Amino acid sequence: xxxxxxxxxxxxTDKPLDPQKTLRQHFSQTRSLMVYxxxxxxxxxxxxxxxxxxxxxxxFQAKKT
Numbered sequence: 271x272x273x274x275x276x277x278x279x280x281x282x283t284d285k286p287l288d289p290q291k292t293l294r295q296h297f298s299q300t301r302s303l304m305v306y307x308x309x310x311x312x313x314x315x316x317x318x319x320x321x322x323x324x325x326x327x328x329x330f331q332a333k334k335t
Contacts, residue, residue: 273292280287 273289277287277289
């Protein structure tokens with residue numbers, strides 16, 4: 271919606287915006303944000319898995335002694 275508004279506003283100027291270029295840039299930023307979010311969530315899950323394994327190992331060793 272902002273792209274549409276900025277495009278219509280720029281029609282009054284000497285150099286109007288290229289809406290396709292603007293949209294490509296927004297989609298690229300969205301894609302990068304999505305990749306970062308997936309990476310971040312994967313790292314959280316890996317950390318949780320490591321902590322779970324470590325706590326199970328400690329519990330097993332405590333029962334053994």
